[in-house]
Amino acid sequence: MRIPRHHLFVCTGPHCGEKGSAPLINGFRRAAEKLGVEEQVMVTNMGSVYLCDLGPVVLVYPDDVWYTHVLPPDCEEIVREHLVGGRPVERLRLLPSTPSERAREEIYRALFAEGKMDAEAFARLASAHGFGEDFVAEQLKRKFVNKSPEGTITPTAKMKERYETS
Ligand code: FES
Numbered sequence: 001m002r003i004p005r006h007h008l009f010v011c012t013g014p015h016c017g018e019k020g021s022a023p024l025i026n027g028f029r030r031a032a033e034k035l036g037v038e039e040q041v042m043v044t045n046m047g048s049v050y051l052c053d054l055g056p057v058v059l060v061y062p063d064d065v066w067y068t069h070v071l072p073p074d075c076e077e078i079v080r081e082h083l084v085g086g087r088p089v090e091r092l093r094l095l096p097s098t099p100s101e102r103a104r105e106e107i108y109r110a111l112f113a114e115g116k117m118d119a120e121a122f123a124r125l126a127s128a129h130g131f132g133e134d135f136v137a138e139q140l141k142r143k144f145v146n147k148s149p150e151g152t153i154t155p156t157a158k159m160k161e162r163y164e165t166s
Contacts, residue, residue, distance in 0.1 A: 004042040006083050009059040010070075013048030015142050016055035020071070024056060027075035035079055050162045052142040054094065067092040103129040108163045111145070111155050122153040 010016075010024045025043050032041040051057045054068035058078070065088045067078065074092060082088045094101060107129050111117060117125070119136075122145070126135050139145045144159040 002039065005040040006042070006063070007061045008041065008043045009046040009061070010043065011048060011051075011055060011057040011059075012045040013052065013055075015048065015052035016057055019055050021056035023072050024058065024070060024075060027072045028058075028079060031076040031079040032083070034076065035084055037079065037084055041079070041083060050158055051094070052158075053138045053144060060088075063088070066094045068094045100130075103131070105163055107131070108144075108155065108159055111153070112160070112164060116152050116154045119147060119151040119153055 008028050010021055010028070012021050012025075022045075025045060028041070028043040029038070032038040032043070046059070049057060049059070049066075051066075051068060056068075056070045058067040058070045059065070060067070060078075060082065063082075065082065067074075067089065070078070070092055074089070078089050078092070096102070096105075107125055110125055111122065123133070123136055126132070140147055142158075143156055144162070145153050146156055147153055
C-alpha cells in the first residue's frame with residue numbers, strides 16, 4: 001500500500017468546474033511525473049468548500065494549505081515549489097490574514113449585522129473595501145447573496161457557512 005506524502009484535493013464542484021478546474025487533476029499528475037515525485041503525490045477531486053467565488057480551489061494536505069484561482073499553468077509551480085521544495089506558492093495561497101480575505105470577511109460581517117441592504121449600499125460597502133462591480137456580480141452568481149426584485153441584498157446560508165460562527 002502506498003501512502004502519499006501529499007494529497008491534493010481539486011474542487012470540481014459546479015462553480016470551480018465552470019471556471020475550468022477539471023484539467024487541474026491531470027495537470028498536477030503530469031507535473032508530479034515530470035518532477036519524479038508521482039509516488040509521493042495523490043491527486044483527487046472534491047466537492048465545494050464554499051469558496052466558489054475564489055475558484056478553482058485546491059487544498060494540500062497534510063500541510064493544510066489552501067490555494068485559490070488555480071489555473072493549469074500553476075500546477076508545475078505548486079508541485080515544484082511546494083510539494084518538492086517545501087515552500088507554498090504564496091501568490092495563490094488563501095489565509096484568513098490575506099488582505100483581500102480580511103476585506104471580504106468585513107463586508108460579509110457588515111451584511112450579517114444589517115441583515116439586509118439595498119443593492120447600492122452593498123456596492124458602496126464593497127467599493128469601500130476595494131472591490132468593484134465584478135465582486136458584487138460574483139457574489140450573486142456564486143450564491144453568497146441574494147437580490148430581491150426590489151433590489152434588496154440578503155446573505156445566504158452559504159455565506160453564513162463561510163463566516164458566521166454563532
Ligand atoms: S465549487 Fe469549488 S469551492 Fe464551491
